[in-house]
Structures are given as C-alpha cells and as structure tokens.
Amino acid sequence: MLRFRRLVHTAIKKDILVVGGGPAGLSLVTALKNSALTRHLDVAVVDGQPIVERLGNWAANNKTTEFENRVISVTPGSVSFLEKIGAWENVVHERTLAYDEMMIWDGESGARIEFDAFDSATGTVATMIENSNVQQALLNTGNTRDTVIQAQVEKIHTVNGLPTVKLNNGIEIEARLLVGADGQNSPVRQFAGITTEGWDYSRHGVVATMHLEFDDFKQTAYQRMLKTGPLAFLPLPNATATLVWSTYPERAQWLKQLEPQAFTAMVNAGVRLDMADLDYLHSLDPKNTDEIIYEVTWRLNTLDEDDTLPTRVESIVPKSVASFPLKLRQADEYISERVALVGDAAHATHPLTGQGLNMGQRDVAALVAALELAVSRGLDIGSLDALEPYPRRAYLQNQLLLGVNDSLYKLYSTDCEPIVRLRTLGVQVLNKLGFVKNKLVEMAD
Amino acid sequence: MQGNKTEMAHFAALAKSWWNPRGPQRILHKMNNMRMDFINSTLGPSITDPNQNTSKLTVLDIGCGGGLLSESLARRHYVQSVLGIDVTPEVLAVANSHKLVDPKLTNLKYELRSVMDLESVKQSAEKPTFDIVTMFEVLEHLDDPKEALKLAMSKSSQYVFLSTINRTLAAYISTIALGEYVLNIVPPGTHTWSKYINATELESYVLGSGVNSESIWDVEKLQGCIYLPGTGWVRFDDQSNYSTK
Numbered sequence: 089m090l091r092f093r094r095l096v097h098t099a100i101k102k103d104i105l106v107v108g109g110g111p112a113g114l115s116l117v118t119a120l121k122n123s124a125l126t127r128h129l130d131v132a133v134v135d136g137q138p139i140v141e142r143l144g145n146w147a148a149n150n151k152t153t154e155f156e157n158r159v160i161s162v163t164p165g166s167v168s169f170l171e172k173i174g175a176w177e178n179v180v181h182e183r184t185l186a187y188d189e190m191m192i193w194d195g196e197s198g199a200r201i202e203f204d205a206f207d208s209a210t211g212t213v214a215t216m217i218e219n220s221n222v223q224q225a226l227l228n229t230g231n232t233r234d235t236v237i238q239a240q241v242e243k244i245h246t247v248n249g250l251p252t253v254k255l256n257n258g259i260e261i262e263a264r265l266l267v268g269a270d271g272q273n274s275p276v277r278q279f280a281g282i283t284t285e286g287w288d289y290s291r292h293g294v295v296a297t298m299h300l301e302f303d304d305f306k307q308t309a310y311q312r313m314l315k316t317g318p319l320a321f322l323p324l325p326n327a328t329a330t331l332v333w334s335t336y337p338e339r340a341q342w343l344k345q346l347e348p349q350a351f352t353a354m355v356n357a358g359v360r361l362d363m364a365d366l367d368y369l370h371s372l373d374p375k376n377t378d379e380i381i382y383e384v385t386w387r388l389n390t391l392d393e394d395d396t397l398p399t400r401v402e403s404i405v406p407k408s409v410a411s412f413p414l415k416l417r418q419a420d421e422y423i424s425e426r427v428a429l430v431g432d433a434a435h436a437t438h439p440l441t442g443q444g445l446n447m448g449q450r451d452v453a454a455l456v457a458a459l460e461l462a463v464s465r466g467l468d469i470g471s472l473d474a475l476e477p478y479p480r481r482a483y484l485q486n487q488l489l490l491g492v493n494d495s496l497y498k499l500y501s502t503d504c505e506p507i508v509r510l511r512t513l514g515v516q517v518l519n520k521l522g523f524v525k526n527k528l529v530e531m532a533d
Numbered sequence: 534m535q536g537n538k539t540e541m542a543h544f545a546a547l548a549k550s551w552w553n554p555r556g557p558q559r560i561l562h563k564m565n566n567m568r569m570d571f572i573n574s575t576l577g578p579s580i581t582d583p584n585q586n587t588s589k590l591t592v593l594d595i596g597c598g599g600g601l602l603s604e605s606l607a608r609r610h611y612v613q614s615v616l617g618i619d620v621t622p623e624v625l626a627v628a629n630s631h632k633l634v635d636p637k638l639t640n641l642k643y644e645l646r647s648v649m650d651l652e653s654v655k656q657s658a659e660k661p662t663f664d665i666v667t668m669f670e671v672l673e674h675l676d677d678p679k680e681a682l683k684l685a686m687s688k689s690s691q692y693v694f695l696s697t698i699n700r701t702l703a704a705y706i707s708t709i710a711l712g713e714y715v716l717n718i719v720p721p722g723t724h725t726w727s728k729y730i731n732a733t734e735l736e737s738y739v740l741g742s743g744v745n746s747e748s749i750w751d752v753e754k755l756q757g758c759i760y761l762p763g764t765g766w767v768r769f770d771d772q773s774n775y776s777t778k
C-alpha cells in the first residue's frame with residue numbers, strides 16, 4: 089500500500105526578519121522594539137558573525153584595551169536618534185571623542201576650510217566612536233540581544249508569496265517583511281533583483297590606530313586633500329587618533345607592507361610633506377625601514393613646526409593597519425514587495441565625509457517612521473502601501489549626499505593646475521561663507 | 534440581492550486589480566491611508582494609543598469592496614472584529630482570498646449582501662448593532678443613498694464613518710474629469726455625475742433622517758479632500774468626502 093505524506097512547510101514565521109547585525113540592522117531592531125506602535129511585531133536579526141559572543145560583554149572587557157581600527161564619526165543627528173531609541177546611554181563614553189572643529193586643507197596649495205560646530209545645540213561637529221562600541225550599545229538595549237540568531241544566510245527564495253530565508257544551521261524563516269541590512273554585497277538586495285548604480289574610485293582606504301606624541305586636547309578632525317585622495321586624521325581620547333588614508337590601490341598595498349615604524353613615518357609625511365616628496369617616498373623599498381625613516385625625518389626637519397596641523401604620530405597600534413576598496417553605490421530602489429534595504433546594502437559612499445554609518449541611521453529612522461505609520465493605518469507591513477513612504481524620505485536625501493560627497497572628492501583628486509587654483513579660490517570663498525558651510529554640515533547631519 | 538447592475542458589473546471588472554497599489558485602484562489605496570488617519574484621530578488617543586487597555590470595538594464595513602479598509606481596521610489593536618459586506622460577488626471573492634495573505638486576520642469575515650438588506654445583520658445574538666459602521670465611497674453608487682444611510686445608522690451604536698464624492702465643481706474636476714479621462718487612473722464609468730451627493734444634502738440626511746428622531750446623532754467632523762495629480766490626496770475643511778457620528 090502506498091502512503092502519501094504531505095510535505096509540510098515548517099518555516100519559522102516572523103513579522104520582520106533583518107539580515108545583518110551591523111550598526112544598521114541592530115539600530116532597526118532596537119528602534120522597532122522601542123516604539124509603542126511597532127513593539128508588538130515579532131522581529132529577528134540574523135548575522136553570520138558571532139556578534140553576541142564578541143560584543144555582549146564588550147563594555148566590561150574593553151575599558152583599557154587599544155582602540156579598534158574601525159572607527160566611525162557619528163553626527164549629532166545620529167546621536168540623538170541613538171538617544172531616542174535608548175542605546176546611546178549604553179555606549180562606553182570614555183572610548184568616544186566629540187570634536188568641535190574640522191580642518192580641511194589642500195595638499196597642493198595649502199588653502200584651508202575650517203568648520204566649527206556653529207549653531208549645533210550640542211556644540212559638536214561629530215563624535216568619533218568604534219564601530220563595535222555602537223553595536224554593543226545597541227545589543228545591550230532593551231531586548232535586542234534576544235532577537236539575534238547567529239547563522240549565515242544560505243539561500244533566499246519565495247514560498248507562498250513570502251520571502252523565506254534558509255540558514256546554514258538548517259532553519260528556515262519566513263517573513264512578512266525582509267530587511268537587507270547585510271552590507272555592500274547584500275544577499276537580500278540580490279534576492280530582490282534590485283540593481284545598483286555607481287562606480288569604483290580605484291582608491292583604497294587605509295585605516296590604522298595611532299598614538300600621538302602628546303595629547304593636544306584640541307578635539308579637531310583633520311583632512312588633507314591630496315591628489316591621491318583625502319588623508320583623514322581623526323581624534324580619539326588619550327592622545328590617540330584614527331587614520332583613513334585614501335590612496336591608489338598600489339600605494340595602499342605598499343603602506344600595508346611597511347613595518348610599524350616606517351608606517352608611522354609615512355603618516356607624518358602624508359600630513360606635512362609635499363606631493364612630490366610623497367611620490368618619491370612611495371618609490372622606496374617598503375621593506376627598507378631605515379631608509380624610509382631617514383628620508384622622512386630629514387625632510388620633516390626642514391619644516392617649521394605648524395601647530396595648526398595634527399600632532400605628530402609617535403607609533404601605530406600593531407596589526408591595526410587594514411585597507412578596503414572605495415566605491416560609490418546607490419541601489420536603484422530601496423524597497424520592493426516585502427523587501428526593504430538599509431545602510432550599506434542600499435548605498436556605499438567614499439569615507440570623505442564619514443557618512444557611511446550616518447546615512448544608515450537616517451535610513452533606519454525613515455523606515456521605522458514608515459512602519460509606525462503603516463501600523464497605525466492597519467497596513468500589511470510588507471506591502472508597497474506600507475513601505476512607500478520610506479524611500480520617499482530617504483532616497484533623495486541620500487542621493488544628494490552621495491552627489492555632494494562625490495563632487496567634493498572629484499574636485500580634490502586632481503593636481504591639474506587651473507583646477508587647483510579654482511578650488512583654492514573656492515575654499516577661500518567658502519571659508520567666508522558661513523551659510524554655505526552651515527548647509528554642508530547640516531546636510532552631513 | 535439589490536444592487537445597481539451597471540455598478541456591479543463595473544466593480545466586478547475592477548476586482549482583479551483591487552489590491553495592486555500601482556493599478557487602477559491606486560487612488561483608493563492612497564485614500565485608505567487618509568481615512569485611517571481620519572478614523573484614528575476622530576477616535577482619539579484614549580482608544581488608539583497602543584499603551585491604553587481599552588475595550589475593543591466591533592466594526593461593520595458596508596460596501597467593503599476588495600477589503601482595503603476592512604483589513605486595515607481588523608489589524609488595529611483597538612478593533613475586536615470586522616464584518617465586511619458587499620453586493621458584488623467578484624470583489625468579495627477578491628476580499629476573501631486576499632485575507633488569506635495575512636493569517637493573523639482571523640477576526641475578519643465577509644458576507645455577500647446589499648446595504649439595502651441589512652435588517653438581519655447582527656454583531657451577535659445579544660448585540661444587534663456594531664460600535665462602528667463604515668461606508669466609504671459607496672453612497673454615490675447607490676440608487677437610494679438616503680435610505681442606505683438610514684439603514685447604516687441604524688446598525689451603529691457609536692460611530693458612522695463615511696465618505697462620498699461631493700457634487701461640486703471641484704469634485705467633478707478632480708474625480709470625473711481628471712480622474713477618469715485625463716489621467717486614466719480609474720477606468721471610465723467608475724463615477725456617474727448625477728449620483729454625486731452634495732455635502733449639505735448629506736448633512737441634512739444625517740440630521741433629519743428617521744433614525745435621528747431623538748437627535749442622538751451629530752456631525753462630529755467634516756473633512757474635504759481632493760486628489761491632485763502628482764501630489765496625492767489633499768485635505769480641505771468642508772465638502773467633498775466626509776464622515777459623521
């Protein structure tokens with residue numbers, strides 16, 4: 089006798105499944121659980137990394153350790169959002185630094201633009217904070233930690249009209265709304281068939297954590313615009329700073345091969361020496377530490393000390409040097425039926441204005457606002473009716489920001505004489521036009 | 534079943550695309566957002582605030598169509614149950630199958646029935662009336678809107694929410710001319726001019742209708758709105774579409 093067994097679909101059901109427990113994904117879950125309108129929704133977040141294990145007790149374990157190399161600058165707008173959702177109080181504040189001034193200068197002409205924390209109620213331009221510090225604060229807010237499932241997403245497909253995620257531990261989860269907070273290569277975006285526009289800058293960002301010769305207590309962020317890309321020198325507490333040096337991929341490779349002392353010398357050179365000198369230094373053998381230090385030191389000794397520039401670097405934290413390719417990407421849509429994208433899954437930007445994480449926070453705020461509205465209107469949270477207000481809020485703003493970032497970047501990545509002169513003039517005029525700078529900073533907020 | 538045959542044929546044709554937010558019923562989807570906002574604000578925070586533990590309300594949705602409003606209300610935490618009725622079998626079939634997309638909608642039921650045939654409809658054996666009766670965009674499709682309104686009011690113990698197209702030039706321009714012909718958003722024939730009802734007419738129906746003999750009904754809030762292409766629904770302070778208590 090034949091017996092037929094019905095195949096039962098045994099997926100776990102969730103109202104919202106977030107793929108990716110980075111800053112964007114964890115903010116989303118925390119914000120949803122913090123809102124009276126959306127708190128009843130059944131939410132989970134999956135991440136392939138052991139984030140709970142790594143970050144659950146980060147605050148207690150990391151009071152005195154070295155700063156991590158993935159440090160980001162959060163704008164006052166992001167800080168007030170994190171305050172609103174109850175996460176900011178869980179940040180380890182001793183490991184953050186709010187800066188109230190930003191100095192940008194031109195590597196060719198020396199022209200400067202200085203941003204103060206004009207108008208801003210908080211008196212800061214932005215706050216430097218480790219990526220992990222943001223994530224651990226979110227994990228430890230409300231019951232965010234309990235929503236985390238550690239597993240890699242292997243496959244996403246549609247079952248009975250709902251996106252269904254297959255995890256590498258065999259579990260299947262079906263969601264009314266699937267959120268891609270899964271970074272630049274976003275499997276969720278690929279599942280939804282959403283294409284992206286953009287290009288690679290053919291530049292890499294080299295990051296490192298640096299100890300300074302002394303604490304200058306200045307709380308200033310610096311960016312030197314070089315033809316190879318901007319060199320950003322961003323303050324951390326206790327005479328420490330973090331580096332994001334955007335440069336040609338081969339130069340990034342070269343920098344990564346240096347011994348720590350040679351790397352230290354090259355950062356000091358990158359902040360103070362002319363492009364011609366830098367070009368020469370990059371032609372040296374990266375393994376010849378003594379020669380590099382010698383060639384940098386005598387050159388630096390010919391310069392008068394300029395205390396408007398960042399304090400010199402004494403040493404770098406070993407193993408903190410890393411690099412990543414820089415690109416500009418904007419997804420063509422942030423939503424499709426039962427799918428929404430936030431954070432790097434939706435867009436990637438040059439780190440020039442430190443917007444990567446902040447744009448993600450704005451996405452999350454806009455998506456949560458859309459979902460609150462949807463709940464109050466009794467809509468199906470995965471439907472286009474529910475999701476449509478989200479891109480209406482977030483897309484254009486991000487597009488503007490990506491556009492601004494990109495044109496600033498292009499303006500500075502040339503050493504063509506007339507353009508250098510023009511942009512020097514531009515910066516000098518801009519420096520006097522408080523209004524325009526206000527606008528730029530507001531937009532960066 | 535009493536329903537206008539032309540109207541029924543018309544809505545039967547619209548049934549398939551009812552739930553497509555980018556299809557011919559696009560304006561109705563947008564309008565649904567606005568009326569949910571209107572209902573929420575009329576009921577007020579004492580009922581709608583998710584932190585309050587108020588007793589839940591029962592709803593009768595007359596002329597529910599594909600169920601846009603019925604589903605929305607059924608999902609709100611302050612709603613106990615929704616009964617949707619409609620005279621067109623095709624749209625009711627759509628409502629019933631769309632309901633299955635969300636398994637949590639167990640408190641929502643549909644019934645094939647005309648508004649003219651409400652007598653026997655009861656919330657339960659003990660309770661003949663509903664806390665809320667809604668009748669959105671239905672009056673203008675009826676042969677005897679006055680009688681329908683009277684019946685609707687007789688089924689409500691607290692609130693009646695309704696909207697209809699106003700027979701004014703503004704409404705004519707926005708829904709008939711722009712809506713049907715210029716923009717081709719809803720297929721021609723969805724609205725017929727002579728059936729449009731004027732705001733004052735509606736108000737006098739409500740206040741002077743037989744059910745209001747003891748003057749228990751009052752028009753609580755009137756809200757007008759117009760659909761502007763490219764902008765969406767815009768509110769103004771009288772006329773056009775409105776709701777009553």
Ligand SMILES: Cc1cc2nc3c(=O)[nH]c(=O)nc-3n(C[C@H](O)[C@H](O)[C@H](O)COP(=O)(O)OP(=O)(O)OC[C@H]3O[C@@H](n4cnc5c(N)ncnc54)[C@H](O)[C@@H]3O)c2cc1C
Nearest residue numbers: 108110111112135136160240241270271412431432444445
């Ligand atoms: C190497 C690097 C250095 C950076 N440095 C800086 C900097 O110095 N300053 C700055 O402002 N910005 C920097 N950024 C950008 C900033 O970190 C990002 O903008 C920010 O982290 C974006 O957050 P997110 O939550 O959107 O994505 P992410 O932080 O990328 O998080 C995505 C998460 O999704 C998970 N995930 C992806 N695929 C799967 C899958 N299939 N299954 C399960 N989980 C999955 C990942 O494990 C990850 O945790 C850097 C980015 C990178 C990649």
Ligand SMILES: C[S@@+](CC[C@H](N)C(=O)[O-])C[C@H]1O[C@@H](n2cnc3c(N)ncnc32)[C@H](O)[C@@H]1O
Nearest residue numbers: 536544596597598601619620621647648669670
């Ligand atoms: C414009 S639709 C409105 C649908 C729904 N109320 C909404 O606004 O989403 C009008 C509906 O009224 C229904 N209808 C027309 N005459 C009716 C009657 N006599 N009794 C009940 N429903 C009727 C039609 O079938 C159609 O579904």
